[in-house]
Amino acid sequence: MYGNNEFNRWRRHPWHGLTARRSDATDDIVQVYIEMTPADVVKYELDKDTGFLMVDRPQRATSSPPALYGFIPQTYCGDEVAKRCHHADIADGDPLDICVYSERHITRADILLNARVVGGIQMIDGGEADDKIVAVLEGDNIWGEVEDIADLPAIKIERLQHYFSTYKMVPGKKNDVKVDYVYGREEALKVIAAAQADYEKDFGHLHKLAD
Numbered sequence: 616m617y618g619n620n621e622f623n624r625w626r627r628h629p630w631h632g633l634t635a636r637r638s639d640a641t642d643d644i645v646q647v648y649i650e651m652t653p654a655d656v657v658k659y660e661l662d663k664d665t666g667f668l669m670v671d672r673p674q675r676a677t678s679s680p681p682a683l684y685g686f687i688p689q690t691y692c693g694d695e696v697a698k699r700c701h702h703a704d705i706a707d708g709d710p711l712d713i714c715v716y717s718e719r720h721i722t723r724a725d726i727l728l729n730a731r732v733v734g735g736i737q738m739i740d741g742g743e744a745d746d747k748i749v750a751v752l753e754g755d756n757i758w759g760e761v762e763d764i765a766d767l768p769a770i771k772i773e774r775l776q777h778y779f780s781t782y783k784m785v786p787g788k789k790n791d792v793k794v795d796y797v798y799g800r801e802e803a804l805k806v807i808a809a810a811q812a813d814y815e816k817d818f819g820h821l822h823k824l825a826d
Contacts, residue, residue: 628666630710631821633688633727635811642804643732643762644753647713649685649724658782659724661686661710668725678782681774682749683721683728686710692744693813699806700737700744702793707740711810713748714775716767718757729753734764735803736772737796738779746806747779763800772797 627633629648636645650659650668656679660671692706700706715730730750738745749772751758761767776794784790798806 635687635689645687647685647728647730649683649726651684682714682716689814690810691814695809695812697744703739703744706744715750716758717752732803734799739793741791
């Protein structure tokens with residue numbers, strides 16, 4: 616796997632074939648597969664069957680994500696994630712989303728990076744828990760020393776909240792999205808652990824078969 620001398624001649628599936636952390640990483644450092652950059656005005660998303668990045672939809676509005684946007688491999692938002700959200704009975708059934716701040720502009724998606732978890736936003740979309748973990752690029756010259764979401768400028772989080780509360784809006788239709796609750800590093804790590812437990816419950820058999 617990542618971080619050792621093993622070689623795989625085939626490209627690994629970004630969700631199932633990679634790990635949430637390097638073998639030598641601390642608990643707050645996670646691997647991230649990036650689906651979108653702040654320059655994107657088309658919604659790109661991983662095709663779960665093939666592992667390729669696909670066009671999900673052109674954005675109806677002109678907004679673009681204010682940070683790098685992707686997911687943590689081998690996570691799944693299921694029952695355990697939903698339990699951490701008091702206002703949702705179920706989760707969205709996707710890998711756990713994460714937003715990563717970088718001082719330098721990273722202009723391409725379909726990449727891996729390592730990021731330090733600093734907090735998260737509890738998003739409820741149509742009654743489903745859809746948490747957004749917030750992180751900073753590991754080793755970043757500006758944000759690399761940030762350890763908790765409280766250390767980031769408030770406007771950074773406000774922009775994320777605004778983006779996720781509006782990016783699905785359609786004139787004349789109700790927008791049932793809540794992004795009011797922002798939490799710090801400790802809760803974010805618990806959400807990640809819950810998403811890893813959900814993944815093991817639903818997809819752990821894939822790795823047992825591979826062994």
